[in-house]
Amino acid sequence: MDNLTEPFVELIRRAATDLPSDVEAALRDARDREASGSAAEGALNTILENVAIARQNDTPICQDTGVPIFTIHVPRAGREGCASTQALRDQIEAAVAKATEQAYLRPNAVDPVTGRNSGNNLGEGFPSFHFQEWDEDYLRVDLLLKGGGSENVSTQVKLPHAPLDAGRDLDGVRKVVLDAVYQAQGKGCAPGVLGIAIGSDRGGGYVHAKEQFLRPLDDTNPQPALAELEERLLRECNELGIGPMGFGGKTTVFGVKIGAYHRLPACYFVSIAYMCWACRRAAMTVHAEEVTFQ
Amino acid sequence: MSVKELTVPISEDAVRSLHVGDTVRLSGVIVTGRDAAHKYMIETFVHPSKGAGQGSLAVPEGERAVYRELKRLLRESVIYHCGPVVRQRDDGRWEFVAAGPTTSIREEAYEPDIIEHFGLRGVIGKGGMGPNTLRACREYGAAYFHAVGGAASLIADAVQEVVTVYKKDAFGVPEAFWVIRLEDFPLVVTMDTHGKSIHDQVEAASKAALDRLIGN
Numbered sequence: 001m002d003n004l005t006e007p008f009v010e011l012i013r014r015a016a017t018d019l020p021s022d023v024e025a026a027l028r029d030a031r032d033r034e035a036s037g038s039a040a041e042g043a044l045n046t047i048l049e050n051v052a053i054a055r056q057n058d059t060p061i062c063q064d065t066g067v068p069i070f071t072i073h074v075p076r077a078g079r080e081g082c083a084s085t086q087a088l089r090d091q092i093e094a095a096v097a098k099a100t101e102q103a104y105l106r107p108n109a110v111d112p113v114t115g116r117n118s119g120n121n122l123g124e125g126f127p128s129f130h131f132q133e134w135d136e137d138y139l140r141v142d143l144l145l146k147g148g149g150s151e152n153v154s155t156q157v158k159l160p161h162a163p164l165d166a167g168r169d170l171d172g173v174r175k176v177v178l179d180a181v182y183q184a185q186g187k188g189c190a191p192g193v194l195g196i197a198i199g200s201d202r203g204g205g206y207v208h209a210k211e212q213f214l215r216p217l218d219d220t221n222p223q224p225a226l227a228e229l230e231e232r233l234l235r236e237c238n239e240l241g242i243g244p245m246g247f248g249g250k251t252t253v254f255g256v257k258i259g260a261y262h263r264l265p266a267c268y269f270v271s272i273a274y275m276c277w278a279c280r281r282a283a284m285t286v287h288a289e290e291v292t293f294q
Numbered sequence: 295m296s297v298k299e300l301t302v303p304i305s306e307d308a309v310r311s312l313h314v315g316d317t318v319r320l321s322g323v324i325v326t327g328r329d330a331a332h333k334y335m336i337e338t339f340v341h342p343s344k345g346a347g348q349g350s351l352a353v354p355e356g357e358r359a360v361y362r363e364l365k366r367l368l369r370e371s372v373i374y375h376c377g378p379v380v381r382q383r384d385d386g387r388w389e390f391v392a393a394g395p396t397t398s399i400r401e402e403a404y405e406p407d408i409i410e411h412f413g414l415r416g417v418i419g420k421g422g423m424g425p426n427t428l429r430a431c432r433e434y435g436a437a438y439f440h441a442v443g444g445a446a447s448l449i450a451d452a453v454q455e456v457v458t459v460y461k462k463d464a465f466g467v468p469e470a471f472w473v474i475r476l477e478d479f480p481l482v483v484t485m486d487t488h489g490k491s492i493h494d495q496v497e498a499a500s501k502a503a504l505d506r507l508i509g510n
Contacts, residue, residue, distance in 0.1 A: 046442040054447035062444035063392035106379040117466030149397045187421035189443035240500040
C-alpha cells in the first residue's frame with residue numbers, strides 16, 4: 001500500500017475514543033467489587049459512563065490524549081511487505097497532524113525552550129517512534145497514548161535502595177514498586193496499570209517498561225519468576241487501599257506487567273511506568289493491501 | 295448519599311456547609327487554568343515585579359484588561375485545573391470536546407495566594423492539594439472539588455457554553471483561561487473548610503499498609 005496516512009488517522013481515532021475490551025472489562029469488574037454507594041464505586045461508574053459517551057460521540061476518552069507512542073514492526077529489507085521507515089514516519093506525522101485538526105488529539109507538543117505549543121502534536125522527538133524489523137511478511141503498528149498525569153508519577157529507582165531496605169533482587173523490586181504506588185496515591189488517575197522494566201540502562205528501562213502496556217491484561221509472563229511477581233504485586237498494590245482517584249477502595253491497579261533486560265554489573269534499575277485507567281492502545285496490521293485494526 | 299446543588303456565585307456560608315465526601319453538582323460560570331495560567335497570575339497580578347508600582351499599577355498595561363475580567367469572573371467562583379480539547383465551530387464559537395481535570399498538586403505553590411487574591415470559593419482538579427491550600431481553604435472559605443480524572447467526554451457534556459477565552463495565543467489551547475458555563479458538573483468534596491482532607495486520610499492508611507507489606 002502506497003500511502004497509509006488515512007489508516008493511521010483511523011488508528012489514532014480508535015486509540016483516543018475507545019478502550020481495549022480487556023481494559024473496559026477490568027474496570028467493570030473493579031466497579032462491581034467496590035462497596036455500594038462508595039466514592040470509589042461512584043468514580044468507576046463515572047469512568048464507565050464516560051467511556052460509553054466517548055465511544056458514542058466519537059470524542060476523546062480523556063482530554064489528555066498524551067504522547068502518541070508508535071511501535072512499528074516492518075518486514076526485513078528486501079522481504080515482501082517491507083517499507084521505508086522514513087516514508088512510514090512521514091505518513092504517521094501527517095496522520096497525527098490531521099487527527100489533531102479533527103480534535104481526536106489535543107495539541108500536546110510544547111517546546112521546552114520557548115514554551116510554545118506547536119499546535120499539531122509534531123515537534124522534536126514528538127510523537128515517539130520505535131521502529132524494529134521482524135521476520136514476518138506484514139507490517140504491524142502499535143499505538144499507545146500515554147497521558148502526562150500518570151507520566152509524572154512514573155519513577156525509576158536504583159537498587160540497592162537503603163530507605164526501603166530494597167536489595168538487588170526481585171524482593172527489592174517488589175518493595176520499590178509498592179513504594180512507587182504508595183507515592184503516586186490517586187494522582188496518576190488510579191486505578192492504573194504498571195509497566196515495569198528490571199535492568200537495562202536508564203533510557204532503555206523506561207522504553208521497555210512502556211512496552212509492557214502493549215501486553216493484554218490476561219496474558220501470562222513467560223518467565224515464571226516474573227509471572228509470580230506480577231501476580232503478587234497486583235494483590236499487594238491493591239492492599240494499599242488507595243482506590244479509584246485515591247478516594248480509598250479495593251482497586252488501585254488492575255494490571256502489573258514486568259519485563260527484564262540485561263543490566264550492567266554496576267547498575268540495577270527498576271523503571272516503573274504508571275498508566276492511568278485510560279490505558280489507550282490500538283494496533284493495526286497491513287498484509288499486502290489489506291489493513292486490519294485489532 | 296444526597297447530592298448537593300451548588301451554583302456560582304457561591305456564598306461563603308454555602309462553601310462552609312460542605313464536608314469531605316459530599317457529592318456536589320456545580321452549575322454556573324467558571325474559569326479553567328493550569329500551569330502556565332497559575333504562574334502568570336502569580337507573577338503578573340499577585341506579586342508583580344518589584345519597583346513597578348503598587349497594586350494594580352504594577353500590572354503591565356497590556357495585561358490590565360485580562361486582570362479586570364479575571365477578578366470579576368473568579369470572585370466567588372472556582373478555578374478548574376483542566377487542559378481541554380476544543381473545537382471551533384463554523385460560526386467561530388468554541389466548544390469543549392474533552393475536558394477532564396489535570397493533576398492539581400503542581401499548583402500547590404501558587405494556589406493559596408490565588409485563592410486569597412481572587413476570592414475563590416474553590417478549586418476543581420484531581421489528586422488533591424497540600425497543606426498550604428488546605429489552610430487557605432479554611433482561612434478564606436474555599437473547598438477542593440475532585441472531578442473524575444480522565445472522564446473528559448462526560449464532563450464536556452456538562453459544559454453548556456464556552457463564554458470566552460483569554461491568553462490562548464500566548465499559552466496554547468490546553469493552558470489558556472477558558473471561561474465556561476457549566477450545568478450539573480459531578481464532583482466530590484475531598485478538602486473542606488474544616489481542615490479535613492480525604493487525601494490525607496487515604497495517604498495515612500496506605501502508609502500503614504505499605505509498612506506492613508515491606509516489613510518496615
